[in-house]
Amino acid sequence: MTDTTATDAAAISWRDEDVRGFGMAIGGRAQVLRPTTAEQVAAAFADARARGVPIALRGAGCSYGDAATNDGGLVLDLSRMNRLLDFDPATGVAVCEPGVTVRDLWRRSVAHGFWPRVVSGTMAVSMGGAAAMNIHGKNNFALGSFGECVRSFELLTPRGELVRCTRASDPDLFHAAIGGFGMLGCMTRLEIETKRVHSGRLRVSAIVAKDLEHNLQILEDMRGEADYLVSWLDLHARGAGLGRGLMHRADQLGPGEDPEGLRFLDPALQDVPPNLFGLVPKGWLWPGMWCAVHAGQVGLVNWLKFQAGFAEARKSPYLQTHGAFHFLLDYVPRWQWMTKPGGLIQFQPFVPAAAGARVLRTVIEKSQAAGHVPYLGVLKRHRPDPFLMTHAVDGYSLAMDFAVSARKAQRESLWRLCRELAEVVLAAGGRFYYAKDAVLLASSFPRVHGEPAVAAFRAQKAKWDPDRLLQTDLSRRLGV
Amino acid sequence: MGPRTGTCLVVGASSGIGLALARRLALSGRKVAMLARRERELAAQAATTNDVLGRQAAFAYAHDAADLDAVESLFARIEQDLGPVDEVHFVAGVMPDVAIDEFDLGKDRQQVQVNMLGCIAWGNAAARRFLARKAGCFVGVSSVAGDRGRVGRPVYNASKAGMDCYLEALRNRLWRHGVQVTTIRPGFVETPMTAGLKLKGAIPADKAAELILRARDRRKAVAYVPGKWRLIMTVIKLIPSFLFRRLSI
Numbered sequence: 001m002t003d004t005t006a007t008d009a010a011a012i013s014w015r016d017e018d019v020r021g022f023g024m025a026i027g028g029r030a031q032v033l034r035p036t037t038a039e040q041v042a043a044a045f046a047d048a049r050a051r052g053v054p055i056a057l058r059g060a061g062c063s064y065g066d067a068a069t070n071d072g073g074l075v076l077d078l079s080r081m082n083r084l085l086d087f088d089p090a091t092g093v094a095v096c097e098p099g100v101t102v103r104d105l106w107r108r109s110v111a112h113g114f115w116p117r118v119v120s121g122t123m124a125v126s127m128g129g130a131a132a133m134n135i136h137g138k139n140n141f142a143l144g145s146f147g148e149c150v151r152s153f154e155l156l157t158p159r160g161e162l163v164r165c166t167r168a169s170d171p172d173l174f175h176a177a178i179g180g181f182g183m184l185g186c187m188t189r190l191e192i193e194t195k196r197v198h199s200g201r202l203r204v205s206a207i208v209a210k211d212l213e214h215n216l217q218i219l220e221d222m223r224g225e226a227d228y229l230v231s232w233l234d235l236h237a238r239g240a241g242l243g244r245g246l247m248h249r250a251d252q253l254g255p256g257e258d259p260e261g262l263r264f265l266d267p268a269l270q271d272v273p274p275n276l277f278g279l280v281p282k283g284w285l286w287p288g289m290w291c292a293v294h295a296g297q298v299g300l301v302n303w304l305k306f307q308a309g310f311a312e313a314r315k316s317p318y319l320q321t322h323g324a325f326h327f328l329l330d331y332v333p334r335w336q337w338m339t340k341p342g343g344l345i346q347f348q349p350f351v352p353a354a355a356g357a358r359v360l361r362t363v364i365e366k367s368q369a370a371g372h373v374p375y376l377g378v379l380k381r382h383r384p385d386p387f388l389m390t391h392a393v394d395g396y397s398l399a400m401d402f403a404v405s406a407r408k409a410q411r412e413s414l415w416r417l418c419r420e421l422a423e424v425v426l427a428a429g430g431r432f433y434y435a436k437d438a439v440l441l442a443s444s445f446p447r448v449h450g451e452p453a454v455a456a457f458r459a460q461k462a463k464w465d466p467d468r469l470l471q472t473d474l475s476r477r478l479g480v
Numbered sequence: 481m482g483p484r485t486g487t488c489l490v491v492g493a494s495s496g497i498g499l500a501l502a503r504r505l506a507l508s509g510r511k512v513a514m515l516a517r518r519e520r521e522l523a524a525q526a527a528t529t530n531d532v533l534g535r536q537a538a539f540a541y542a543h544d545a546a547d548l549d550a551v552e553s554l555f556a557r558i559e560q561d562l563g564p565v566d567e568v569h570f571v572a573g574v575m576p577d578v579a580i581d582e583f584d585l586g587k588d589r590q591q592v593q594v595n596m597l598g599c600i601a602w603g604n605a606a607a608r609r610f611l612a613r614k615a616g617c618f619v620g621v622s623s624v625a626g627d628r629g630r631v632g633r634p635v636y637n638a639s640k641a642g643m644d645c646y647l648e649a650l651r652n653r654l655w656r657h658g659v660q661v662t663t664i665r666p667g668f669v670e671t672p673m674t675a676g677l678k679l680k681g682a683i684p685a686d687k688a689a690e691l692i693l694r695a696r697d698r699r700k701a702v703a704y705v706p707g708k709w710r711l712i713m714t715v716i717k718l719i720p721s722f723l724f725r726r727l728s729i
Contacts, residue, residue, distance in 0.1 A: 089524030111495070113528035198532055256534015262503045265528070268670045268684030 012043050019075050022336060023064040024343030025404040025411075026438055026473065028071030030056070034080045038156055038188040041076060045158045045186075045469065048074050054471035055158075057182035059129025060101060062122060064346045065438035066473035067133065067181050073471065076186065078128050084108055085189070092194040093151065098128025098187050105192070106323070107267040114194040115322050117149040121378075122329040128187050133435040134179030134387050137326070138228040138250070141219075141381035145392060147178035148385060149193045157185040158469040176460040179387040181434045183457075183475060184464045199253040200264020202228070202325050205316040208309050212243025212364070216357055216396065219247075219381045227251045228325070233377035234306045235364055235400065236299040243364055245379065246309035250325050258319065270323035272330050282332055289338035293403055298375040342404035342411065345438040347374075347418050349425040350382060353395040359428045360398050363421050367400065370417045374400035388457050389449060391433035399436065415439055434474055442479030484617075487562040489513045489555075491545055491602055492572030494521040496671030497621060500689035501569050503529055506537040513558045513565070515543040516572070545572035545598035546590065555605045564613070568606045569692075570599045571621040575636050575673055588635040595639035596646070603650050603661075610659040617660040619696055620647045624665045624704065627713045628724065651701060663702045664692050667709035 012033055020027030031053075035041045048055040056070035058077045069075070082099035092114035094105055103123035105116050118130075118137045125135060134147045143149075152166040155177055163185070167174050177184045209215040215231050222229055226249045233245035253261060264270065275281055292301050329335070336344060351359045360379075367373060378399040385392045402418075405411055418439040422432070426447045432440055446454045461468070461480065488505045492498035494516035506512045506529050514529075516522040519542040526540035539562060543554055559565055574594045576587045599620050610616030625633065626640030644663055651661035668674070668682035688705050695703035704710040716729065 089521050090527075111499075112524055113531065196531075254534075255531050259507055259533050262507055262529060262532040263500075263686050265503070265532070266500060266684050266686040268682075269686055 012040065012047055014074065017075075019058070019061075019069050020343075021065045021067070021069055021438070022062050023345050023404070023438070024336060024340070025345050026066045026343075027069045028473075030070050030073055030075040032075045032077055034077045036080045038081075038154075038162065041078075041081075041156055041186050041188060042160050044074070044076055045156070045160060048469055049158065049467060055469055056472040057128070057132065057186055057470065059098060059126030059132070060124050062120070062125045062129060063133060063435045064344070065434075065436060066477065067434050067437075068129070069473045070471065071473055078186070079126065081128075081188070082126075087112070092196065094192045094194065096127045096190050096192060098126060098131075098190065100127045101125060102127075102130070105194070106270070109194045110197075110200065110265055110267055110270055110322065113197055113265055115197045117143050117193060117195045118146040119326050120329075121327065123323070123327045124330070127190050127192060129435075131178050131187055131190060132180065132182045133433075134385070134390065135435060136380075136382065136392070138230040138248075138380060140392065141223045141229065141383050142227060143195075144383060145179075145385045145387065145390070147175075147387050150178060151191040151193055153177070153187045153191070154189040155185040155464075156188050158465045158467065162188070172456075172460065173464070175386055176388045176457055179389040179391075180457065180460070181389065181474060182472065183461055183470050183480060185470070197252060197322070198255045199258040199261025200266070200270065201253065201258055201261045201319040201321050202250040203253060203317050204248060204250045204320045204325055205318075206309060206312040207247040207249065207316070208306075208313050209243075209245050209247050211241055212361055213357055215243060215245055215247060215379055216360075219379070219396065222249055223381050225251075229381055231379040232305070233379055233398070234302040235367070235374045235377040236302045237306070238368060242361065244306060245377070246306065246312070248325075250320070261319075264321050270321045272324055272327055283334070285332045286334050286337045289332070289335060290340065293338050293375065298403075299373070302375075339403040342406040344401055344403050345414070345418070346399055346401050346436040347421065347439065348397055348399040348433050348436045349421065350391050350393045350397045350431040350433065351395050351425060352393050352429050355428040355430075356396045359424060359430065360396065362424055363398065363400075366421060366424070367402075367417060370413070372402055372414050372417050374402050376401040388453055388460075389434075391431045391448075393429075393431055395430075397433070437474070440478060442477065445478040445480070484508075484510065484567065486564050486566030487511045487513060487558070488567040488569070489515065489558060489565045489606075490569045490571060491515045491543070491598070492570070492621075494518050494525055496571070496673055497666065497669060497685050497688050497692070498569070498571035499525060500685040501571060501692060502538060504686070504689045504693060505567075505569075506533060510537070510567075511562050512538050513541055513562055514538050515541045515545075515554075517542070517544045545602075546593040548593075548597055548601040551601040551605050555602075555609075559609075565606070565609070566613075566615060567617045567619070567696075568602060569619045569621065570602050572598055573621070573623070573673070575633065578633050578636075580631065591635045591639045592642070595636070596642040599643045600646055603646065607650060607654060607659070611654060611657055614658045617662070617696060618647075618650065619662045619664060619692065620644075621664045621666065621692070622647065624667050624709050624713050626665070627717055630729070631725075648701075660696070660699055662696055662700055664695060664705055665702065665709065665713070666705045667712070669705070 014031035019030045055074040058068035081097040086095040089112040228250040231247040490502045493502040493514035526538040529538040623640045647663045668679035670682040691705045
């Protein structure tokens, strides 16, 4: 352990900013600092302690809800601590500062024939954020969560201690800090494993699923052999077509299977294309989507997308770059602006497999009945992981994106609906994911993880942050 | 010229355009000797290339392009290992950051040593062999930066201009003997060397490699990559010096 509080705390200056979640629906004013070194982080902690004001850690700001906001408090934005310190081209192990993004990592690794083991649907996510929220990807059922590819991290605690932690050195801290939504300290350095790929491309197949049960059946049939599985759901479909959608399966290629894939190890060939049909800059797409949302035509857009799925299924399988397959959310820059001015929230229940079909059907039906139909639904398969505050279950998750109305009554009715849905999920032994959640109440926190896990997490919090300096809007909402 | 079947040699093959060239050459069925200074990177890149192809096509040889005296024996060793070389791509280059008021002989010497003398050393070693065999192809990857002397990087410009002039002379010496010498002047290309420069409209290194091999196949003397840079540089070369020194290009 090293003491890093020696730096002069008076030298730092905070800026007053509006800090919001990715969904823009939640947030507030906060004093923001963007450090570039661990010493500055330590100085910021010292300053916060001296002023007695809670401080929140923020990576790339990709959490949809309030996991990285701190209304009226301090926010440490780590996006400028973004140096990729080392990448071993033989083993694929990267050493990163917390602000290094998924994009920074894959651009470096893919050139050497490695791909991050776990990536999110956007490449904007930071390594610190990915570890703190223990994110998952479309291969959660196979390779587990992001935390499982973290080899070690250095944690700067609010009291200024720098702790180097591996699975073996302090298993309790390791499994609490990863997925601990930034409650124990700031990860200033992370060692991350990537995996060998034998082509710059994946073999992708699209499969039309006629309803929810069909979707779940495909997940069960394929999870033993597929590398990635994700299904887009048309949540506007009712009756016999409820939960219909388009499943995408992707598989890695073996050595020599796709010799052309050698060229696609060039990072520039992995990026998502900047134009639609090679013509329309994608930055101009969100106003069109805004019109669809505000003219109530989301159902029509979903119907069109579902119909387009048949053509894609016919041309399957096809080869696609890793980047184009994974980063769907980056195809349309600033897409979340289509939900302005109210913004959006995402409700993503994780449901054990046995109760999956029943609970997800109920959730979809209830949201349709309440008149809050998600404009986007994404279904994935998961498996448990060893982290204390995990959201993973041996089962399914359904991510539902709701546009939030600017009207107060509508907004409150959406929150009521989500809490009602959360009850259904919790009663079935389900869980929630703090990178997404915006609605859970303090009473639900122990029900998500079980009392013993919550007690163990609170013990870690008391050990590493006894002054409760690290707080977010999320942690106060959950009563951590 | 018959089908290209011999061994290829790429100097500067661990990243950027050189790596993209080595990959495309390996993909086309050739044996490729990959040369670069950073041994760890190079070995990993050669291994990755072979892994993706599912066969042994790339062979790593650690070499610092500044080490001029090592060239002759290394060339001989590669031919001994892999058979006669009929195609050499010199892509090695250094471009250190230079402040506007900096006149550092150390940085200058390094650029001349690698960019210009390195090219000459490999050009000479190739020329001797190709001349005797009356066949072969030498591709030198220079830069649009060699076309004018500019305030930002005087010696980078000078080293590339020197390289260009040497390649032209080499071409003029060898063409009557059936040996091809092609000068490539890349514009903006996305590579680790240019990563910090935020170049607008830069093409992928793989695209640059594709255009370079096309210029090779068309037996071009000088090729701009991509082609639009010929127009841009023609205009820039026409700017009179008294005006050019007042511009920030």
